[in-house]
Amino acid sequence: xxxxxxxxxxxxxDAYRELAAGKLFWIxxxxxxxxxxxxxxxxxxxxxxxxxxxxxDFIPVTSETLPPDALYxxxxxxxxxxxxxxxxxxxxxxxxxxxIIPSLVSSGVIDSMVAKPISRTRLFLTRYSSGLLFAALQxxxxxTAAFLVLGIRGGEWMPAVFLAVPIVVVFYSYLFAVMxxxxxxxxxxxxxxxxxxxxxxxxxxxxxxxxxxxxxxxxTKIRIETLESRIAEVEANTAQTIIRQKTNAGExxxxxxxxxxxxxxxxxxxxxxxxxxxxxxxxTRAKLRPWVTxxxxxxxxxxxxxxxIALLERYIISEEEGQALILAxxxxxxxxxxxxxxxxxxxxxxxxxxxxxxxxEFRSRSLLWVLGTSLLFEVAVLGLCCVIFARRDF
Amino acid sequence: MSTDLAIDxxxxxxxxxxxxxKGTPALRGIEMKVHxxxxxxxxGPNGAGKSTLVKILMTVIKPSKCQGQMLGxxxxxxxxxxxxxxxxxxxxFPGYLTGGQVIDFFGAMAGVDRRTRKKRAGELLELxxxxxWSKRKLRSYSKGMRQRIGIAQSLINDPDLILLDEPTDGVDxxxxxxxxxxxxxxxxxxxxxxxxxxxxxxLEMVCDRxxxxxxxxxxxxxxxxxxxxxxxxxxxxxxxTDDAIDLLRNALPEASRQLPPGDDANPAKxxxxxxxxxxxxxxxxxxxxxxxxxxxxxxIQPIVDQIRQRAGVINEIRAIRPSLEDxxxxxxxDPHTGETxxxxxxxxxxx
Numbered sequence: 001x002x003x004x005x006x007x008x009x010x011x012x013x014d015a016y017r018e019l020a021a022g023k024l025f026w027i028x029x030x031x032x033x034x035x036x037x038x039x040x041x042x043x044x045x046x047x048x049x050x051x052x053x054x055x056x057d058f059i060p061v062t063s064e065t066l067p068p069d070a071l072y073x074x075x076x077x078x079x080x081x082x083x084x085x086x087x088x089x090x091x092x093x094x095x096x097x098x099x100i101i102p103s104l105v106s107s108g109v110i111d112s113m114v115a116k117p118i119s120r121t122r123l124f125l126t127r128y129s130s131g132l133l134f135a136a137l138q139x140x141x142x143x144t145a146a147f148l149v150l151g152i153r154g155g156e157w158m159p160a161v162f163l164a165v166p167i168v169v170v171f172y173s174y175l176f177a178v179m180x181x182x183x184x185x186x187x188x189x190x191x192x193x194x195x196x197x198x199x200x201x202x203x204x205x206x207x208x209x210x211x212x213x214x215x216x217x218x219x220t221k222i223r224i225e226t227l228e229s230r231i232a233e234v235e236a237n238t239a240q241t242i243i244r245q246k247t248n249a250g251e252x253x254x255x256x257x258x259x260x261x262x263x264x265x266x267x268x269x270x271x272x273x274x275x276x277x278x279x280x281x282x283x284t285r286a287k288l289r290p291w292v293t294x295x296x297x298x299x300x301x302x303x304x305x306x307x308x309i310a311l312l313e314r315y316i317i318s319e320e321e322g323q324a325l326i327l328a329x330x331x332x333x334x335x336x337x338x339x340x341x342x343x344x345x346x347x348x349x350x351x352x353x354x355x356x357x358x359x360x361e362f363r364s365r366s367l368l369w370v371l372g373t374s375l376l377f378e379v380a381v382l383g384l385c386c387v388i389f390a391r392r393d394f
Numbered sequence: 395m396s397t398d399l400a401i402d403x404x405x406x407x408x409x410x411x412x413x414x415x416k417g418t419p420a421l422r423g424i425e426m427k428v429h430x431x432x433x434x435x436x437x438g439p440n441g442a443g444k445s446t447l448v449k450i451l452m453t454v455i456k457p458s459k460c461q462g463q464m465l466g467x468x469x470x471x472x473x474x475x476x477x478x479x480x481x482x483x484x485x486x487f488p489g490y491l492t493g494g495q496v497i498d499f500f501g502a503m504a505g506v507d508r509r510t511r512k513k514r515a516g517e518l519l520e521l522x523x524x525x526x527w528s529k530r531k532l533r534s535y536s537k538g539m540r541q542r543i544g545i546a547q548s549l550i551n552d553p554d555l556i557l558l559d560e561p562t563d564g565v566d567x568x569x570x571x572x573x574x575x576x577x578x579x580x581x582x583x584x585x586x587x588x589x590x591x592x593x594x595x596x597l598e599m600v601c602d603r604x605x606x607x608x609x610x611x612x613x614x615x616x617x618x619x620x621x622x623x624x625x626x627x628x629x630x631x632x633x634x635t636d637d638a639i640d641l642l643r644n645a646l647p648e649a650s651r652q653l654p655p656g657d658d659a660n661p662a663k664x665x666x667x668x669x670x671x672x673x674x675x676x677x678x679x680x681x682x683x684x685x686x687x688x689x690x691x692x693x694i695q696p697i698v699d700q701i702r703q704r705a706g707v708i709n710e711i712r713a714i715r716p717s718l719e720d721x722x723x724x725x726x727x728d729p730h731t732g733e734t735x736x737x738x739x740x741x742x743x744x745x
Contacts, residue, residue, distance in 0.1 A: 001507065001508075003476075003505035006502045006505060006506075006507070006508075007502060007503050007505070009502070010498075010499050010502030010503055011503075013499075014488075014491075014499055017488075017490055017491065017495070018488065018490055021490035103488075106486070107484065107486070108482070108484055108485050108486025108487075109485075109486055109487070109488070110454070111449065111452070111454050111480075111482035111485065112480070112482055112485060112487070112500060112547075113503070114452070114453060114454045115452035115453060115454055115475060115478075115480045115482070116472075116475060116500070116503040116504055117472045117473060117475045117476045117504065117505055118472065118503065119472060391456070393410070393449075393454070393455040393456060394449075394454050394455070
């Protein structure tokens with residue numbers, strides 16, 4: 001074993017000892033086990049939902065509308081990944097590992113560490129990696145439990161769920177890099193933790209804004225498309241009706257006669273109402289686009305926590321499966337298509353269609369954009385950390 | 395660099411920079427040589443820059459200027475640290491580790507293989523008297539016990555050069571003696587030991603050479619004999635009687651008695667006088683004590699004979715040499731005002 005390997009192993013073992021010495025480490029692992037147990041306790045049959053020996057009649061889903069494998073996938077992605085790993089376990093993980101860098105640079109420890117035949121950059125990055133190992137350990141244990149539940153209870157063995165390990169660790173690493181930088185600058189565990197949670201909140205706001213804007217934008221797009229299609233349809237119908245009426249009335253019409261737009265509009269005022277709605281929707285979209293683009297640019301610079309977590313769903317659940325999951329809870333076989341209200345000219349969009357359209361938009365964002373730019377942010381933060389750590393007098 | 399030197403420093407300077415403020419000089423051109431196989435002591439008042447110098451050697455602090463080498467490597471080269479052991483001042487090893495784990499961890503960080511670490515850790519725990527405590531967490535240790543573990547971890551890589559920053563800090567008298575014994579044993583193994591300590595009496599017992607750092611520069615450097623050159627001599631104390639001064643004066647060679655009245659001009663005070671022997675060495679009589687600035691015992695025999703012939707009663711004869719504390723106090727005392735320097739002297743001098 002080389003000197004570098006010995007140092008790396010020693011630092012990883014030391015980080016484990018440091019974390020294991022804290023109660024929170026064990027609390028987080030026990031909670032993970034409980035969540036996995038709760039995951040396994042939920043079931044579905046032809047009569048409905050069950051939890052242990054209780055029947056949950058208020059949930060209107062049966063194994064016919066939602067097969068067990070789809071249920072467990074849904075629970076894993078929506079609750080296991082979406083809430084437990086992304087939020088609760090991450091917060092617990094951040095609290096547990098917040099001291100990793102401050103404890104390295106605290107007076108009394110750093111002298112002994114720096115005064116060893118190891119470069120400062122490697123010392124810092126190894127210490128940083130040891131914090132990520134904790135996240136990896138936690139996610140691996142949870143994912144293994146989820147894999148077993150999916151296989152045993154859902155009947156579908158999906159090794160692909162282990163993609164959750166790198167994806168969650170990468171997601172965690174964005175926040176951990178920022179926490180490391182603040183910990184390095186302030187040497188304070190609590191400050192680094194609070195500032196990181198603040199950044200995370202900012203990212204959440206940006207993500208929420210982005211999701212809202214994309215949601216409105218895609219709905220407006222559907223509205224425009226629906227109106228354009230409906231207007232064309234109504235115009236054709238109206239034109240045919242005008243011709244038919246003229247024919248029935250015995251009016252003379254030149255060969256190949258087509259009613260003019262004015263004639264059509266005059267004959268059917270509803271078209272104008274729809275045109276007004278279309279114009280309004282187009283204007284709304286034109287105003288919305290700069291905001292959608294602006295938010296996209298801001299997100300390009302920042303780490304994309306939401307999209308990173310969503311990658312797992314993207315790569316494990318096909319678009320069709322995703323749509324099926326959405327439809328399972330609506331009780332429909334297909335999403336209800338958007339329609340135009342005959343009285344008001346307003347477009348009516350079903351929530352499922354809106355959600356599917358937004359999902360489609362998010363899925364169109366490339367892997368390079370999601371991971372590449374986020375990792376670029378992380379590399380920039382870590383680079384700054386390395387420069388500060390390498391140049392600082394302790 | 396001579397291979398005889400473990401540390402050879404030239405023009406080492408460090409100024410702590412502060413944003414939008416004038417920098418604070420800590421070291422202002424250190425010149426220092428530490429020979430291989432010797433025990434070297436570094437002393438100085440608080441704020442003189444001792445810890446800064448040690449940290450520069452250990453790459454913990456980057457110097458503003460530095461020409462010099464340590465174990466043949468330029469200062470700042472991490473490769474040199476493979477053969478260096480270090481006990482930092484105010485160290486705070488993690489409380490969740492046991493004593494044995496601390497030694498093992500820092501051994502691994504120094505690049506020592508597992509088998510050697512295991513073997514040496516046992517020996518070192520034995521050496522510092524901590525074998526029975528090796529499996530207990532550091533949080534249950536006293537300060538002195540942590541210090542012993544600190545010394546053990548500094549030796550895990552069997553270093554050629556060991557830098558000990560305040561090694562006896564918080565250690566009881568028995569522990570201090572044990573640490574002195576460890577240093578003596580290391581010296582017997584031809585290790586070079588660099589000690590930074592406030593406990594001058596202990597440094598005096600173990601150090602071959604010392605340097606006194608004042609205001610960020612080396613005020614004095616050398617062996618104790620070199621540093622006390624011209625200040626050594628002999629002391630003769632006779633029984634305290636009214637004519638003790640006359641007795642001592644008359645015991646001196648004839649030429650030395652013919653001194654100007656000097657300090658004994660006022661017989662009422664009967665304090666004494668200062669003068670020279672015919673050979674040029676100093677004489678100082680103070681009441682019943684005669685101090686002679688001679689270095690050879692043969693030179694005082696005629697004077698002892700004269701005192702005895704005059705029926706004088708000699709209570710004490712001994713060689714005198716300034717202690718390290720005396721040298722230290724001389725170095726940190728302003729020759730113009732007679733006041734000792736206060737902590738942070740390096741900073742104040744340039745403020």
